[in-house]
Amino acid sequence: MNIKTTPPASTTSKKEKFLTLLSDLMLKFRNENSDFIESIPANDRRTQSSSYADLVEEGFTIRFPFHDDDQVLKDKCKTKISNMGREIVTALLTELKGEITIDLKGHNRSLGITPLKVSDNFLSIEAIAHNLGFKVGINTIIMPKEISENFDKERLVSSIYDIFSLEHDEGLQLVRETWNNCKCCGDEIEPLLNINTLEISLYSTPDLKSNSLTAMIEPKECKYPTGVNSYSNEIKTPSKKLVIANDLREVLAECSIDVDDYISGKFGDYHTISMSQLANVYNTEFYVEHHNAMYIQVGAGSTSIFQDKNTLKVEAKPEYKCDPDDNHKDEYNGKENEVHLGDIDLALWALCAMDFDQFVKLCQAKDRERSIESWTDELGAVVIDVNGDVTKFTSHYFAPEQQNEIRAEIG
Incomplete structure (x- = not known):
């Protein structure tokens, strides 16, 4: 009109x-x-x-x-x-x-x-x-x-x-x-x-x-005017093995503090990961501090796990990416020295990971008669080798220019 x-x-x-x-x-x-x-x-x-x-x-x-x-x-x-x-x-x-x-x-x-x-x-x-x-x-x-x-x-x-x-x-x-x-x-x-x-x-x-x-x-200037972009944290990995899955919360031990309470405490008011990017950083921080576990946002769909054969560094990224010169053509996303270890379904929009020995103990505490293989199969988990006693991980979910190339790095 x-x-x-x-x-x-x-x-x-x-x-x-x-x-x-x-x-x-x-x-x-x-x-x-x-x-x-x-x-x-x-x-x-x-x-x-x-x-x-x-x-x-x-x-x-x-x-x-x-x-x-x-x-x-x-x-x-x-x-x-x-x-x-x-x-x-x-x-x-x-x-x-x-x-x-x-x-x-x-x-x-x-x-x-x-x-x-x-x-x-x-x-x-x-x-x-x-x-x-x-x-x-x-x-x-x-x-x-x-x-x-x-x-x-x-x-x-x-x-x-x-x-x-x-x-x-x-x-x-x-x-x-x-x-x-x-x-x-x-x-x-x-x-x-x-x-x-x-x-x-x-x-x-x-x-x-x-x-x-x-x-x-009074209103203040935003601390992250371009977004939080990539963010990192570390967990202990004494076994030098890592279990990676979409969601490992099922096996975690009970905690005296709830994750939403932890995040809300950082903001001084009720707050969840759906409300801001920074809340996701605090969410990751909670799982590191209280569970020695990785929990980072990576997006929807699924992601492939690629590992460098020499450095053992891991990249979580789409198996194929769009050709910048042709939107109807896909390019293989793996590098020459990388091994494709598997794919993770992202129903939770996240990647979770923890030390392998820690994972075994938590699973046995839940059900001592059940095999570890059945746990990893049910959770759609991938087990990988890592180099150090401490493993760094980085989420690129809030760095949109990297979404097509790489969603997360581990190691």
């Missing part, structure tokens, strides 16, 4: 321009979808509430929450309202795109001050429209067909759902996650669009550990 709006006069402030564009678009969509909107019954209880008296006096009809026993119809209604809201936000941000800038202090791999993009993984017109769509849609369906010129536009655009931050009333909320953390360093971040300046930047967040209700945490 092509949206045409009459831009406010150039003498108006950016805030007034923003609010005028948004309210005009909401009114336009409200009238274009009148039949659908007016088929949604009013919520009489909300309509009679003093909280919405100013809206009702202006002609608003409070239609949310929906009163309908048919869940399928309610879901369809919510979907249509969300789509309407997304179109409104998309049209708004497209109109203002040339004026909006983003500065996230290096978080989520952002570099300096950048323009607003149409699509991106985190902050873009597409992502913001997805996050705000339902709220803006709900605020649209309660509007009357006409709005008086003197009605407060901020109240209009945030009639049911407040789309502005509770702590920073000039900041438009852009994300809707319960925990919004930098995908690299794990810091909690609160990106808002300042409607006075049309700048997207990071704002302070409530300090939930403080006894003060007004304590805030």
Whole structure:
């Protein structure tokens, strides 16, 4: 749908321009979808509430929450309202795109001050429209067909759902996650669009550990603006043999501390490996410190284990890689002096490893009658020789330029 709006006069402030564009678009969509909107019954209880008296006096009809026993119809209604809201936000941000800038202090791999993009993984017109769509849609369906010129536009655009931050009333909320953390360093971040300046930047967040209700945490520069990239650790291998598999957690002894508690302790708040790259580094650290075991992220699918015949160094990598000159042609990934020892299924997206003698003792503690061969077969494990009493391992999972070449190194 092509949206045409009459831009406010150039003498108006950016805030007034923003609010005028948004309210005009909401009114336009409200009238274009009148039949659908007016088929949604009013919520009489909300309509009679003093909280919405100013809206009702202006002609608003409070239609949310929906009163309908048919869940399928309610879901369809919510979907249509969300789509309407997304179109409104998309049209708004497209109109203002040339004026909006983003500065996230290096978080989520952002570099300096950048323009607003149409699509991106985190902050873009597409992502913001997805996050705000339902709220803006709900605020649209309660509007009357006409709005008086003197009605407060901020109240209009945030009639049911407040789309502005509770702590920073000039900041438009852009994300809707319960925990919004930098995908690299794990810091909690609160990106808002300042409607006075049309700048997207990071704002302070409530300090939930403080006894003060007004304590805030100021945003900091990201410690890993390009990601954590490759990371390493070491385990003891006195047997000079290593067992490698996708998942060895089944044989590990019980531990007094849980891995998620360990990671959360590093961040001072609840945190898991799905929330940031740095959490994966701490996850690896936990298994080294508490189990003398390797646990590193390597990706999905499967990986091949190649070992250098002379140095015994191991590379975990795809058996074949894409030819850089021909995407439809694969090249064998092994080097001339390497032996292909086997393949590891990556259902866990990880590689685990431990000293062979340690593995034997743990398996016997679980079931003394069971053979070690049956354990390695069940776990899809590969047993290799290593050189030293200490073996270093490196994950390249967060160094995407190496993913096609090598996922991990051992030794």
